[in-house]
Structures are given as C-alpha cells and as structure tokens.
Amino acid sequence: MTAWEAVIGIECHVELRTASKMFCGCQNEFGGEPNTKVCPVCLGMPGALPVPNMRAIDHMIRAGIALGSEIPAFSKFDRKNYFYPDMPKDYQISQYDMPLTQGGVVRYWLEDGTMKECRLTRIHLEEDTGKSTHAGSTDGRIAGSAYSLVDFNRAGVPLMECVSEPDIRSAEEAVAYLEALKRTFVQLGVSDVKMEEGSLRCDANVSIRPIGASEYGTKTEIKNMNSFRSVYRAIESEIERQIAIVESGGRVTQETRGWDEARGVTHPMRSKEQAHDYRYFPDPDLVPMEFNAATMEILRSTLPELPTARFERYTKQFGINVKQATQLVDNAQLADYFDQCVAACGNAHQCVNFVLGDLSRLSNESGTPVYYSNARPEYVAEVIDMLEKKIINSKIAKELIERIWEAAGSPRAIVEREGLSQTSDPGAVEGFVNDVLAANEKVVAEYKAGKTNVMGFLVGQVMKTSRGKADPALAGELLRKKLDAS
Amino acid sequence: MDALHERSAAQVARAVNAREVSAREVTDAVLAHVDGIDAHVGAYLTTLHDLARAQADRIDERIRQGETLPLAGVPVAVKDNMCLEGTRTTCASKILEHWVSPYTATAVQRILDAGGIPIGKANLDEFAMGSSCENSALGVTRNPYDLTRVPGGSTGGPAAAVGAYEAAIGLGSDTGGSIREPGAFCNLVGFKPTYGRISRYGLIAFASSLDQIGPLTRTVQDAALAYDVMAGKDPMDATSVSPPPEEPAAGALRADLRGLRVGIVKEFATQALGDDIDAVYRQAYRDLEALGAEIVEVSLPTADYGLATYYLIAPAECSSNLSRFDGVRYGLRVDADDVTQMYERTRAAGFGPEVKRRILIGTYALSSGYYDAYYVRAQKARTLIANDFKRAFAACDLIACPAASQPAFTFNAKSDPYSMYMMDYYTIPMSLAGLPALSVPCGWVTPPGGATPMPMGLQLCAPIFAESLLLGAAHAYEQATKHAEKRKPVFPEGARA
Numbered sequence A: 001m002t003a004w005e006a007v008i009g010i011e012c013h014v015e016l017r018t019a020s021k022m023f024c025g026c027q028n029e030f031g032g033e034p035n036t037k038v039c040p041v042c043l044g045m046p047g048a049l050p051v052p053n054m055r056a057i058d059h060m061i062r063a064g065i066a067l068g069s070e071i072p073a074f075s076k077f078d079r080k081n082y083f084y085p086d087m088p089k090d091y092q093i094s095q096y097d098m099p100l101t102q103g104g105v106v107r108y109w110l111e112d113g114t115m116k117e118c119r120l121t122r123i124h125l126e127e128d129t130g131k132s133t134h135a136g137s138t139d140g141r142i143a144g145s146a147y148s149l150v151d152f153n154r155a156g157v158p159l160m161e162c163v164s165e166p167d168i169r170s171a172e173e174a175v176a177y178l179e180a181l182k183r184t185f186v187q188l189g190v191s192d193v194k195m196e197e198g199s200l201r202c203d204a205n206v207s208i209r210p211i212g213a214s215e216y217g218t219k220t221e222i223k224n225m226n227s228f229r230s231v232y233r234a235i236e237s238e239i240e241r242q243i244a245i246v247e248s249g250g251r252v253t254q255e256t257r258g259w260d261e262a263r264g265v266t267h268p269m270r271s272k273e274q275a276h277d278y279r280y281f282p283d284p285d286l287v288p289m290e291f292n293a294a295t296m297e298i299l300r301s302t303l304p305e306l307p308t309a310r311f312e313r314y315t316k317q318f319g320i321n322v323k324q325a326t327q328l329v330d331n332a333q334l335a336d337y338f339d340q341c342v343a344a345c346g347n348a349h350q351c352v353n354f355v356l357g358d359l360s361r362l363s364n365e366s367g368t369p370v371y372y373s374n375a376r377p378e379y380v381a382e383v384i385d386m387l388e389k390k391i392i393n394s395k396i397a398k399e400l401i402e403r404i405w406e407a408a409g410s411p412r413a414i415v416e417r418e419g420l421s422q423t424s425d426p427g428a429v430e431g432f433v434n435d436v437l438a439a440n441e442k443v444v445a446e447y448k449a450g451k452t453n454v455m456g457f458l459v460g461q462v463m464k465t466s467r468g469k470a471d472p473a474l475a476g477e478l479l480r481k482k483l484d485a486s
Numbered sequence B: 001m002d003a004l005h006e007r008s009a010a011q012v013a014r015a016v017n018a019r020e021v022s023a024r025e026v027t028d029a030v031l032a033h034v035d036g037i038d039a040h041v042g043a044y045l046t047t048l049h050d051l052a053r054a055q056a057d058r059i060d061e062r063i064r065q066g067e068t069l070p071l072a073g074v075p076v077a078v079k080d081n082m083c084l085e086g087t088r089t090t091c092a093s094k095i096l097e098h099w100v101s102p103y104t105a106t107a108v109q110r111i112l113d114a115g116g117i118p119i120g121k122a123n124l125d126e127f128a129m130g131s132s133c134e135n136s137a138l139g140v141t142r143n144p145y146d147l148t149r150v151p152g153g154s155t156g157g158p159a160a161a162v163g164a165y166e167a168a169i170g171l172g173s174d175t176g177g178s179i180r181e182p183g184a185f186c187n188l189v190g191f192k193p194t195y196g197r198i199s200r201y202g203l204i205a206f207a208s209s210l211d212q213i214g215p216l217t218r219t220v221q222d223a224a225l226a227y228d229v230m231a232g233k234d235p236m237d238a239t240s241v242s243p244p245p246e247e248p249a250a251g252a253l254r255a256d257l258r259g260l261r262v263g264i265v266k267e268f269a270t271q272a273l274g275d276d277i278d279a280v281y282r283q284a285y286r287d288l289e290a291l292g293a294e295i296v297e298v299s300l301p302t303a304d305y306g307l308a309t310y311y312l313i314a315p316a317e318c319s320s321n322l323s324r325f326d327g328v329r330y331g332l333r334v335d336a337d338d339v340t341q342m343y344e345r346t347r348a349a350g351f352g353p354e355v356k357r358r359i360l361i362g363t364y365a366l367s368s369g370y371y372d373a374y375y376v377r378a379q380k381a382r383t384l385i386a387n388d389f390k391r392a393f394a395a396c397d398l399i400a401c402p403a404a405s406q407p408a409f410t411f412n413a414k415s416d417p418y419s420m421y422m423m424d425y426y427t428i429p430m431s432l433a434g435l436p437a438l439s440v441p442c443g444w445v446t447p448p449g450g451a452t453p454m455p456m457g458l459q460l461c462a463p464i465f466a467e468s469l470l471l472g473a474a475h476a477y478e479q480a481t482k483h484a485e486k487r488k489p490v491f492p493e494g495a496r497a
C-alpha cells in the first residue's frame, strides 16, 4: 500500500483596509445599499480615470516586508482583459509581471507547537469586482439565469493576492498557514480579514504524490471555500478523492473544482471559462511605481513585532504553552497589555494566568476589553508582586483584581489601607485556629474519628474568620498539630 | 471691428472684461450664426442654446462683480468625446448616441471656470478614429472653405465650427494628429501640447498613452489663451504632469525667431508631395529663416516606422478602452438570450467598421503568442522614435515639417483604410514621442479638380514641455505671413452667415 502526501499551494485574495477605494475616492466599507458607494471611476463611466491609493500601496509594502518579501525598485499596474458584467471596465487593473512584492516566507505553527514554513511566490495589488446576484438559474450561476443584479459598492476595493509556493502538506497546515497570514495582516492593520464579509477569499491547488517522490502529481484548483472550516474540509475531501482515483488505477484530471459546503464534496466547474487569454498589458492610465531604499527603511522601521516572532518569544522565552501563547498572539492588543504586565512584574506565568484567567473572565462579563479596563498593567503587576512576596494570598489577589477592575487604584494602597496583608505571625494565626476549633466541635470529632478530609473545611473556616488574611499553609499546619496532639 | 461671432477669443475676452459687450450678446450672436449656417456645415451634433445662455449670464454676473476672466464670453465648441455634465456625449457612435454624461471633464470645467461659453458638442470620427470626420455615425461635417470637402479628423466638428465662426475655440483631442490635421484643413491653428500637460479626465479614451486635449483656434494667441487655462496637474488624472513653472504661453508670444535653430527633417522632403505643395513648404522654411531663425537639417531615421508603430499601440489600447461599452451599465443595449449574446449584438450594432477594425487589430496584437512580436516591439520602436527626436533637438530648438501631405480632400476620396491612415504620416511621430506640436496656416493650394484654393498647415514641434517656445515662434510666423487672413470661408447662397 503506497503512503501518499498532499502538495498544496494557496492563492488568497485579501481586501485591504483603507478609507477609500483603490483608484477613486469612494468609501471602502463593507455593505450598504447597493450602488451607493460608487462614482464615475469605479462604475467605469466613459472618460473616467484611475488614480492609485498610495495608502494601499504602503499596506502592500509593509505586508511584504513583514513576510520577508523582496520589494522591487520598480513596479507597475497591468490590465487583465475579460468581459464580465460585474467588472465595470471589462478589464481589471491588476499586476502581471512586476508585482509589488516577490518571494517571502510565511512562518506558522500547528496546534502541537511545531513551526512550519511556506514560501510565498508573490503578493500583488488589484481592484475588486462588483457583486452579481443571478436570478432564475438552478445553481446561482449566470448561465441560465433570467436576469442578474449587480452591486458595484465592492468594485474597486483594493485587493491583494497572495500566491504561495506548493509547500503545504495537509489541510491542517493549510488552515494554520491562513491563520498566520490573517494574524499578520490584522496586526499590521492592512486588513480586517473578515472571511464572513468576503474580505479573505481563497483558492487551493491540490495534488498528491507518493511520500518521498520529488515530482508533483496533477493538480486541481479548488474554489468557493468561504471559511477556514470549509478550507479544511474541502482540502481533506479533495485529497481523499484523488487518493481513491489513483489507487483504483485512474488518473486525476487537471481542472477547477468547486467546494459544495452542504454536500461536503468538490465538483468540477464549467471548463468554458478556463481557456481565457487575458491579454495583459501595462495600464497606460497609470504611471509605473518606483521605490527608493530610504522609503523602504522608514516602512521597515515602523513595523510592529509580528505574530510569529511574538509566539516564539512567548513559547521559548517565557515557556508559555502553545494554546495560551496562540490566544495572546491572536489578540494583539491583549498581548501588548500582557507584555506591559510582564515588563512591570517580571513574572510571565502569573501574568498569563491573570490575563487569560480572571481578567478575561471580567472582560467577558462586562464587555470591556481588558486593555481598556481600569485594571492597568502596573496594578496587575503590583498584585502579582505582593502574591510572590507572600504579602497576600491568592484569595486576596483574586479579590484585588476584581477591585481594580471596578475602580482604578493601587492594590498595594488598598492592602495597606485595609490591613489585608497576609498574617504569617504564628501567634495571630493560632488565635484564629483556636477560635475555629472551639466553634466546630462536631467537625473536630469527625476528624478524630478518621474523617481527615474535613481539614479543608477547617482551613476555610480559619480563612473566613481571619477575613482571608491568614496564611493558609500555616493555618493547616497549626490545625493538624493541634488536632493530632489532643 | 468684425461682427461679434467673427472675433477672436482674445478680442471677445477683452471686450467682455471691459464691459463693452456682454457675454450674453456674444453668445446670442454666435447662436444666431450657428442657427443660420450649421445646417450646411454640420459642425455640431448637439447645440446647447439654453446652457450657453445660462453660462453667459453667469459670466456677465461675475464680470459685474469685478472679476476679470481670461476667456470671458468666448464661444467654445467641445468635441463630443469630452464629458459635460447633463449633456449628450456621443463620441459620434451609435453605442453612446443617447448617453448623457453625469460629470464634466477637467479641461472643459477649466474652460467654463475661465468664462468660456459651451455652444455645442461637435462632431468627430467615431471614438476619434479617423482623419476626415467621415467615420462619424451621427452626422456629416463639411469643410467651411469648400463644402464638398472633408474638415479633417478626427476633430472635424470643432475645426469646422471654428473655421466657420461658429465658435472661437474648438476643444479637440489629438492621438496621432487629430487636432493638427483638421487644423491644417480648416485654416486654423491646431495645437497638441506635451502628453500629460492637460488632464484627460473626462475625455473618452481612444488610446490612453497618446490622447491629448488641445485647442483649435483662428490665431496662435487664442491657442495660447486656451492652453494656459487648461494646462496643469489634475488630481483626477495620474498621467497629468506639473512641470517646472514657466511664464504663461500667452505672455511668451514673440515677434521674430532670432536666436532659434529650426530643424528641417531630412526624411520629410516635400518634393514627392507635388510642385504646388512643395513650393508652399519651401516658402514656409524661407519665411522662418527671414524671421531670423537658423535653418538646420535634422534626421529622424525611424520616423518612417511611426505609422506601423502607431497602428499597433493605439488599437491595442483602444481594444481594452472600448471594452466597457458592453450594454451592461449605459449606452446602447441590444437584448439577447444570454449575456454573451447581448455583448455581441450590442457591440455589433453599436460600433462602426473602423472602430471594429481597430478593436480587432488591437485584440490580436495583445493576444498571447503575438504580444511580444507586435505590442512589445511596437513599444521598442516607440522608444527609438522618441530617441530620434532627442538627438534632433540637440541640434535645433524647433522642428518644422508639413502637418499633412495634402489639403482637404473630397468625401469618399480615401475609401481604403491605409490611404486614410497615411494622412497622419507627419503627425504620428510627435504623438509617439509625446511632444508638443501644432499646425499653423502656411499657404493655399488648389487641389487637382478643386474649385477653390484650400489651406495648408505648417507643423512646428518643440521638445517636451517647451509649449511657450512653440507658441511664441508660431505667433511670430503667423504675424509675419498672415496666410490665414487671405481667404474667408464660403457659405452657400441663402445661408444666413
């Protein structure tokens, strides 16, 4: 029986976050009444001309630098010519042979923490099309439809197309790769990457080959995957389909296949559209772009710490587990907050526990993000510091976190003002212990009869009597000593 | 003083600014003249009586408020491939026959802001493709100097309008000679500035890397006036340029050519054009010399490839530019069973034969497998031609040559496409190099079989951005020779002129 491996490359389109569209001043925002965010330029009116959005070009270059791509000194826009009703000019302004970025590597990790790499071929910039709704056809496609409605609000939205090398080997890797891209783009502020709003759309090229083989098998291109979950399912299903074909002696046909979410299978798409000659040529309405090293350096120096580097810092330097590190990295502002807590107290482990534990719970309950709450990082650090120095115990620490969430204020000051510091004075704790033993004769009797598990209850009573200030370890020790002695 | 409608733009603007006459009076006079003769000339596809009068009243109000406007009350004919909000903008094509533009082209807006009065939208070869205006799908335009002859093209309507005093300024577009050739045919100054000098926003594209807006006028001074108003960077056109500041062209008009070297192109010898025409150009070069210019010979060895180069690049761009006329959003739609058939029927019914020919040539030139052999090589040839001009301009300040190889011809005289393409032989190289060039009247020739002498044009060309030098020199030549003033347009008996 041959063991197979999949060879996968991913092409994804990501809408850039900019105030205006790629080549006109219309608002770049999802939704709205159809055809309300349009102008002569993005409607392709006769005589209208495109003017590039420099912000979108900056976004592309920042994304490229972040992913280790080469930014050529010279780039240009080309026209991709084909007729389709939702493309206003019947050509798309795109980039053919001189994209804004070339090469690069996406470093990502799997659930078990394994680091992986996928090389990028290129990232280029283009404009999005409008959105068609075809009425009266059986499959929602234009062929056979009675009429079609077109909304041009999306037409002209800046879109970057990231093309990967075929370095991905499984559906799990494909999703992890996309998550890494998403994190990077969100962190850089170049895109919101909302798959449900269509701001990330992807196609996958899938083939299989015997493990150890060096040449590629025949690939199919999978389209219509609308969520990370459908990317995973579609690729899994396609790999299975191809293995079944090859193992039964057949051959995989090179074709474009659509993912059917409901039925959980891929199916061949009409091949009519595949023989396109797009007649690319440089767009004469746009002047070529030139970039100098100084501009690149400014853009490079203003990049934030990127998610993969942060992940590795958390796991390797701080020893945080993969799940928690991923949780932090996926929320850059929370991770920034976490970093500030660590910087102030030096105890990454306690910081993770509080940030992802009590603070995140309070955030969920109140709807206020941790990083906007009253609980400033220096207050959290004070709590951790007092806990470490055994000035307070964990119960008081928890209580303090809730109090600094309610109202800003130094927890150290609260502890001092209210005398909450932990009592490790054996004399004082012994007083609490004596009180508890006296008040719980029945329980004491049970303990003596062999039910030693009541010890927890007794310690709890000491904590209660001491209003939480007693050192619980000392309380337990004294209780045991007295009970065993009598 | 001439009748109001016969005055130059400079004369009208001076008089209106001085409140000797109102913009409204000028406008009414021009409209009356248009109403009387345009049935014979056919310059306009749409006249804008109401809009013109409303604009004239606005201008008069601004003058009353104390403003001085460079084109106060000046009647303007706008080539119908330029958008003017609320007006029909047809490109002389059935595909846009009923399209009303929702916005105004930058160049047109600048003319309006400067006080210009839009008299009408003037005829052209469909989508500016042609050299005689005969490719218009919507009307016939005649040469005001002989109504049996073409006005030239593609800016035939504005040329005929200005030639027939139906406007003082014609706004044209020049892709391979479409302002200069009709300028020559209609006894006008036809001026194409440097590529990028005037915004193309709102000019319906034929070939984007070549298209350039410019004026057609009866005097060089008027060309400079219109140019000064329209030139300059436009945030709506990424290819528009803001060159180093220089004095307005209108202030650079000169009386002689002393200190200038004028290059005569070796490859453009005029003997082959016939004795009459040869004599006109030889005299023109002598006149330049008499004005103080030093005449030098220059060589443009690759200029002969201009036509072939142009007829790959321009159709390639046009094949893409004209894709948007698909029946989906605006313009003509011929219904069909499915969308592909709708595209096919709409475009088959909407485009004329020359437009279709160029779309086919361009689509072919860009196709995979042919792209390198045609489009890429044409771009290389274009660079070589531009380099020829650079070398030539190391030896001279201006180049002088014919604007066209012959005067205006009769209708249907150029029935095969190639002989029509040849009409742009002398103007295309400058377009490919992006250079400023103009044609200025340089004499009269009676064509074989013709009843009356027809105007000829001298083409002057300058280095990139040297418009002031170009207009200044043309003014000196015009004032010294006054060829344009030697004859007047002829209108048929009974036409109210």
Ligand SMILES: [Zn+2]
Residues within 6 Å of the ligand: A021, A024, A025, A026, A037, A038, A039, A040, A041, A042, A043, A156
């Ligand atoms: Zn827009």
